Amino acid sequence: MAQRTIRFQIRPDGRVEELVEGVSGAGCEPLTERIEHRLGTVQQRRSTSEAFAALPLEAPQGQPLSQHSPA
Amino acid sequence: MSHFSTVQTELRDRQALVEALTDLGHPPAEGELTVRGYRGQSVVADLAIRQDSGADIGFRWNAETGCYELVADLDLWRQPVPVERFLARLNQRYALRAILAASTEEGFQVMEQRQHVDGTIELVVSRWDG
Numbered sequence: 001m002a003q004r005t006i007r008f009q010i011r012p013d014g015r016v017e018e019l020v021e022g023v024s025g026a027g028c029e030p031l032t033e034r035i036e037h038r039l040g041t042v043q044q045r046r047s048t049s050e051a052f053a054a055l056p057l058e059a060p061q062g063q064p065l066s067q068h069s070p071a
Numbered sequence: 072m073s074h075f076s077t078v079q080t081e082l083r084d085r086q087a088l089v090e091a092l093t094d095l096g097h098p099p100a101e102g103e104l105t106v107r108g109y110r111g112q113s114v115v116a117d118l119a120i121r122q123d124s125g126a127d128i129g130f131r132w133n134a135e136t137g138c139y140e141l142v143a144d145l146d147l148w149r150q151p152v153p154v155e156r157f158l159a160r161l162n163q164r165y166a167l168r169a170i171l172a173a174s175t176e177e178g179f180q181v182m183e184q185r186q187h188v189d190g191t192i193e194l195v196v197s198r199w200d201g
Contacts, residue, residue, distance in 0.1 A: 005197045008170055012190035014080035014162025031177040038169040040081035
């Protein structure tokens with residue numbers, strides 16, 4: 001038996017952040033697809049391992065925020 | 072693969088929309104309804120919240136986008152909050168209702184639901200898979 005947990009942050013403007021925990025393989029898709037079908041367009045998706053691995057490398061990997069300013 | 076995703080809420084599901092409006096104190100009438108506006112002008116909508124002022128708030132299904140959209144005479148908007156704020160609140164409540172319904176259908180149980188000081192609703196659902 002494995003426990004599958006999904007944590008949602010529903011922001012005051014209606015934006016939803018969804019974190020799927022404790023899942024391996026393709027099993028996490030049915031619920032999140034069902035939810036996303038009712039809710040709307042997924043703006044961003046990344047694997048949690050990538051998300052955590054990115055933390056200590058924040059400074060060197062950070063995208064410069066001034067990237068979009070006019071030249 | 073476990074993942075983290077961000078979704079911008081769109082009003083796609085009628086049931087969740089009706090529940091969200093009811094939660095916010097605006098139980099809508101359903102059917103093919105007339106929404107009244109300035110000087111008796113009107114449009115047809117699928118859901119309507121009747122207002123004593125005569126300027127109703129409606130929601131109309133847009134088949135092209137697959138979403139419900141608000142129809143109202145904004146010059147006659149008399150709600151305590153501006154229309155942008157009204158829609159933001161509605162989107163948040165709609166998202167909660169849609170997620171709760173989908174989670175139950177997929178056999179998940181609500182483990183935790185709480186509201187943070189910044190207004191964010193945190194919801195944790197869980198299921199044991201054999």
